[in-house]
Amino acid sequence: MNKKVYSTLNEKLYTEVLDNGLTVFILPKREFHKTYGLFSTNYGSIDNEFAYQGEKRKKVPDGIAHFLEHKMFEKKEGDIFQEFGRLGASANAFTSFTKTSYLFSATDHIKDNLLTLLDFVQAPYFTPETVEKEKGIIAQEIQMYQDNPDWQLFFGLLQNLYPKHPLHIDIAGTVNSIDKITADDLYECYQTFYHPSNMILFVVGNIDPQETMSWVKNNQAEKNFTDIREIYRYFPQETTFDINSYSSKTMSVSRPKATLGVRGFQENLPKGDKAQLRFRTAMNLLLQLLLGNTSKNYLRLYQEGIIDDSFGFDFSLERSFHMADFSSDTGRPEEFLQEIEDILLNFANEEEVNEENLERLKKKMLGKYFQSLNSLEFIANQFTQDLFGTLTLFDLPEIIRSIQLQDCLDAGNYLLKKEAMARFCLKPEKEV
Template sequence: MNKKHYATINETLFEEVLPNGLKVYLLPKKGFHKTYGLFSTNYGSIDNHFGYSGEGLSQVPDGIAHFLEHKLFEKEEGDVFQKFGEQGASANAFTSFTRTSYLFSTTNQVKKNLMTLIDFVQDPYFTPETVNKEKGIIGQEIQMYQDDPNWRQFFGILNNMYPKHPLHIDIAGTIASIDAITADDLYHCYETFYHPSNMTLFVVGDIDPEEVMDWIKTNQASKTFSEIKTIERVFPEETAKEIIPFSRLQMPVTRTKAVLGLRGFQADLPETPAEQLLFRTALNLLLQLLLGNTSQNYLELYQAGIIDDTFGFEFSFDRTFHFADFATDTHTPDVFVEKIQAILLNFEDDPEVNEANLALLKKKMLGKYFQSLNSLEYIANQFTQDLFGDLTLFDLPEVIQQVSLEQVKEAGRQFIQADHFSSFYLEPIVKED
């Protein structure tokens, strides 16, 4: 078992790759009452066209990763949620574009709950009857999100920026796509993506890492898994020419919800994981310098009534995609899009982008980071999302500290391109006379 101490945050991480390929990370936190366990597979909603290298490819219905997450909790002998409850733990799961994660939190019976987590995820049970029953439940969930303006706004801009890539498809799929899912489809996806070699187990709390690692090794040694194979995932190639510049939709909202999207392309990214983490950090700093709520640009837009308290932005970075989106409720959507786009395109001449502001912002970012480490839930949920090669969530402080103003500007030059923008409006329904 490897041991790595992070002096900046005074944390020690234990890690080991088991013979079956499972990556295990253990973070002891003395004095904490809760323990979190998170079992995650590198498999999300965008992974719908895949196969093993050198073998045939297959395409499965949209929404199947999320459907599989739901079904894994249901076993022949009953619901796993109930078992966790009886053992004094709470459990949850979530599916993102690139990950599916299962987790528990508990203040006691750590071993029993950890073994329950591992065992239920590694023991699928699907039948045609239970699959058909679940379609109605997930169909209701899909409809609920279709009625959510913020959700429709987000996927509206994704559809503009990624018209071919499965990123633009709702994580839960569509009513039609989930209706096509079969038990065989679920087993096929499970056997491909839930192999230990494609998974990460992370445990954080007041634990003895040697003891916990022994529990996990014993558990895994008692099971038989297929041979480790390399998974090949297929995604359509897109260029800036395929970005949809603008689209709109009407829904029962009181004001227009406008969003400006800015898409990046994988070919423009730095090559190594370390450089990519630096790029992501630098770009986050640049966007905060330009449009954070203490920036002059933000204050001017706010005072002019172009944005209000609903304004927000985010830079999303994951495998096969990265993009930024800027959104607000506004009566002047065209002005909003024009102003934000101009700020971004002229970032090199913006007086906000200077050494003094960057130093202050880095301190602020580090402060938020250190505060977040007081939450075991945050650590557990973020850890597997922030794996950049050998770098982890705990390397972030050093990365933040080393970012220079020139690196911030270089990240902007790489990412901010005039032909990579798109906008989407969610407008109030116009009543006909």
Template structure:
């Protein structure tokens, strides 16, 4: 077991790759009562075309299958796994993103029992055509619920403009039509390809003894047999269609909702995990400098009534995509787009990007980061999402401190191109 001390944050991370390929991370936190376990696979909604384990040809599965599989893994022939966790004093959950699926529990007692329940239920699939058909109605209702959510439609609206051919633009849950096509055979096909320990990570954080915890995990995994791991072949996504510059939608909203997106080129991304996290962090700093709620740009737009408290932005970087979006409710979408795009395109000469502002913002970002480490839930949920090769969530302070003004300008040049912008508006139905 490898031990790494992060002296800046006074944390020690234990890591081991088991014989079956499973990568285990353990973070003891003696001052906490609760323990979180997070079991994740590098498989999400965009992974719908791949070569199944043991085969040679690519297959395409229905959209929404990763999310559907997440739901079905909790149901066993003996009953619902949620009830097992409940009897053991734990709460359990799961979530599917574009690139990952994670299963987790949190508990203050019966940690060994809950950990083994987590490992065993994820590693013992049970799908039948009858249970699959039953789930279609449940997930269909979930899809329709999201279709009525303006914020959800706003997010996927801009992704649809930026990535009209990439599976990224399809709702993580799929569509009512696509999930109707899912069979038990499809679920086993994806499970046997993506749920191999060699494609998975286990992260446990809390009041644990790492040696004891690792012994429980090793013993559990040694009792199970898995085929040899084959590197997963995902279909390379060929994007021939250009960005859609503008699209609109009408919904029962009281005010227009506008979102401006920027699509990043994969050619401009660094290759190493550490540099990718550094790139992402520098991009977050760039946008905070330009449009954060303490910037002069934000205050001007707010005072002019172009944006309000709903204004927000985020930068997403993951396997096969990276983009930024700037969204909010506004009475004047045209001015919203013009002003925000003008600020972004003028980043090189913007007085907000200064050494003084960067130093202050880095201190603020570090303070927020250290405060977040007081939440085991935050650590558990963010650790897997911020795993860039050997670089982890705990390398973030060092990365923040290393970023200079030239890095801010460099990432800006890699993303902010006039032809990379797109606009999406949700207008009130009465207009």
């Protein structure tokens, strides 16, 4: 077991890759009462076309990763939530575009809860009858999100930015796509993506690292797994010519909602884990300089009534995609979209993009980071999201401190291009 000491954070992270390929991270936090365990697979909603080396490509229905997450909790002997409840733990799971994670939190019976987590995720149970039953439940969930204006706003933008890529498809799929899912489909995706070599276990809390690692090793040694095989994932090739620059739809909203997105292309990303983490950090800092809630641009747009408290933006960098998006409720959607585009395209000439403001924002970012480390829930949920190869959540302070103004300018020059932008609006339905 390897130990990495982050002296400035007073953290010790223990890591080991087991014989079956499972990567285990253990972070002891003796001053906390609660312990979190998170078991995550590098498999999400966009992974709908794949193959092993030398084998035929397989295409599965959209929404299958999310469907699989739901079904993992149901076993022949009953619902696994009841077992966690009996052990005094709360459990949950979530599916994103690129990952599926299962987690528990508890203050005692940590060994039993951890082994329950490992055992239920590594023992799939699907039947045609239970799969058919689940379709109705997930169809209701899909309908709920179809009625959510903010969700529809985001996916409307994704449809414009990524018209061919599966990123534009709802994580839960569609009612039609999930109706095609079979128990055999679920087993095939499970066997492909839930192999230990494609998974990470992270445990944080009031635990002894040596003892905890022995629990995991003994548990895994009792199970049989297939040989480790490389998974190939396939995504459509797209260029800026595929981007749909604008679309809109009507919905039952009181005010218009507008969003602008900027798409990056994977082949142009900086190479290497550290370079990509630096790029993501520099891009986030640049966007804060341009449109953060203390910037002159934000204050001007707010005072002029072009944006309100709903305004927000985000930059995502994940496996297979990266993008920035900006949205707000606004009575002047066209003006909002043009203002945001002008600010982004002229970023290099903005007076607030300077060394002094950058240093202030770096201190603010570091302050929020250190404050967040007081939450085990934040650490547990964020750890797998912030894994860049060998770099972890705890390498971020060094990255933040190292960012220079030129890094932000380089990030902007790479991403903020008009041909890579798209717009989407939700407009109120006309009253009859």
